[in-house]
Amino acid sequence: MKLLAVLFRRNSAVHGYRYLQICLCQRKQIKVEIIMVMRIRLALHGCTNRPFFHIVVMPHIHPRNYPPREQIGTYDPMPNKHNEQLVAINFERLKYWMAQGAILTKPVAKLIGLSGFLPVHPMSYVDARRARMQAEKQAESAEATATEIHDDDDT
Structure with a gap:
């Protein structure tokens, strides 16, 4: 029995990869079996x-x-x-x-x-950096509004 593994790729990202295992028997009969990719x-x-x-x-x-x-x-x-x-x-x-x-x-x-x-995961670092930058912007805007309110009270 000869085993030949062939890899097929679909264009759709939803389906991902499909593996087909083709068994070539002595009688030249071809058996095709789909192996599901588990996620x-x-x-x-x-x-x-x-x-x-x-x-x-x-x-x-x-x-x-x-x-x-x-x-x-x-x-x-x-x-x-x-x-x-x-x-x-x-x-x-x-x-x-x-x-x-x-x-x-x-x-x-x-x-x-x-x-x-x-x-x-590398995206965890990216997400953390984005959250830190957003928190800094919010802190700066809150500080700017606080100083505007304080300046208005002085006049």
Whole structure:
């Protein structure tokens, strides 16, 4: 039995990569089997103005809220009373699915990088810098309005 692996790429970013494994048997019969690319991604399970996400493993071609193969964690992006965003991940199952070849999406890679399980995602640094610059601009504008109000009181 001879095995030949061929990689096909679709133009659509939604479908990503598809792998086709072609088995050539001794009788020259060709058997084609589609191997789904698994992704570890977020599935929305909240309501309007109150998002809540499950971290799930599912084939890349399925829509966001399709029933997953497995749920390996949760993510609550809304800050609680201690100003924390809560993330819960089963790292043993995450290791298993990554060993099986599952690909992390960018938002999940950011969360796992911030948890310390993987290196920090480069976009996390960019997001932090943008937030810091925005906070500085707000502080400058607040200081400018405060000095204008103080100058108006003196006159």
